[in-house]
Amino acid sequence: MAYTNNTVILLGNVGKDPEIRQFQDGNLQATFSLATQNSYKAKDSDEWIESTDWHTIKANGNAAKLIADYVRKGHRLEVVGQLKNNNYEKNGVNHYGYFVQVQKVIFIESIKDKPQSLPSNNIQDNLPVNIGEEDTPF
DSSP states (O other): OOOOOEEEEEEEEEEEEOOOEEETTOEEEEEEEEEEEEEOOOOSOOEEEEEEEEEEEEEHHHHHHHHHHHTTTTTTEEEEEEEEOOOOOTTEEEEOOOOEEEEEESSSSSOSOOOOOOOEOOOOOOOSSSSOOOOOOO
16 A cells, blocks of 8 residues: 655745634534735845645634634735645536645644634534544544
């Protein structure tokens, strides 16, 4: 059997306040965008060019609760997780994408005061299939 690894480590800034969803069974899911920057020098210039990549981050369970309680727009975070595909078909059109499923969140900046709680959107369905590492039954 071949060994494979799917680990993503991102260090960046939160683009907007996380969206918190609460499912019928009480579980939470937090979704937010994380901006990472890369700098490079153009081949024929001494000028540095910066590019920004935006990543969709999703967390469930305890990680979602931590994000709901403390993470806000502009916070600098390190996220460790797995890259998950988000491909689906809607109205006969194929959509392709990805997101990072959180395994660990590391706060880079200290948070002095706990921010006001984010509102959660109540969802009638159960928690999606993507579960956190701590919920894996094996």
